[in-house]
Amino acid sequence: MIAFKVVIPARYASQRLPGKPLLQIAAKPMIQHVYERACESGADQVVVATDDERIRDAARAFGAQVSMTSPSHASGTDRIAEVARQLAWSDDTLIVNLQGDEPLMPPSLLEKVAATLDHHADAGMATLAVPLDEVSQLFDTNCVKVVCDRDGYALYFSRATIPWKRDTFRTNAPVEPGWLDGVFRHLGIYAYRAAFLAGYSHLPVSPIERMESLEQLRVLWNGDRIAVDIVSEPPPGGVDTAEDLARVVSVLTT
DSSP, X not given: OOOOEEEEEEOSOOSSSTTGGGOEETTEEHHXXXXXXXXXXXXXXXXXXXXXXXXXXXXXXXXXXXXXXXXXXXXXXXXXXXXXXXTTOOTTOEEEEOOTTOTTOOHHHHHXXXXXXXXXXXXXXXXXXXXXXXXXXXXXXXXXXXXXOTTSBEEEEESSOSSOOTTTSOTTOOOOXXXXXXXXXXXXEEEEEHHHHHHHTTSOOXXXXXXXXXXXXXXXXXXXXXXXXXXXXXXXXXXXXXXXXXXXXXXXXX
């Protein structure tokens, strides 16, 4: 098994669910369930990264290692980069980003994305994708699509339908078998090399990143490569709403 770390960025602020990492699920704060998934992945170190003392105290209470980070970070990636600096991880360290609202993330996917990066020595970053399984996802802007080259590197990510099948996606055309063939949905799970993270925070925000509101486009715009592996099944969704929380509570209490 390859060696990798997991960092869990966790913020207290949330417009829809304030204090989300500390919400109770089966008598544990949500962040503890996320931490346990990370520990089950085979990672050699798991770190909770936060700027909030309440999350810090809760995480330390169940035995997690915590790094206090700046409150000014624009993204979880920037927060992870600070952790890598704080802990002086070597340039070739593989670091998986597990969001603090993913208590149902299969641990195998954390190892999978780390392995994908390990197998692509010229990539600074790796991620996962899954074949689309619903026609409605083709035109759903919340469902991010990805197109890769023959070697498994991302060519582009978009909220639009890509690739655009010119002769299939006709206006008002009936749904046909095969519409979903060759179309992949991006899963928001990432692995990074520490050396890549050291330079990431200095990259300028790109025009396509602003237009699509997709942070990973900054990487492609600036000439770095993102390795993509295709998995057969998507992970259960994270917790963004009260309805999501109820779904996760039902799973973890049965």
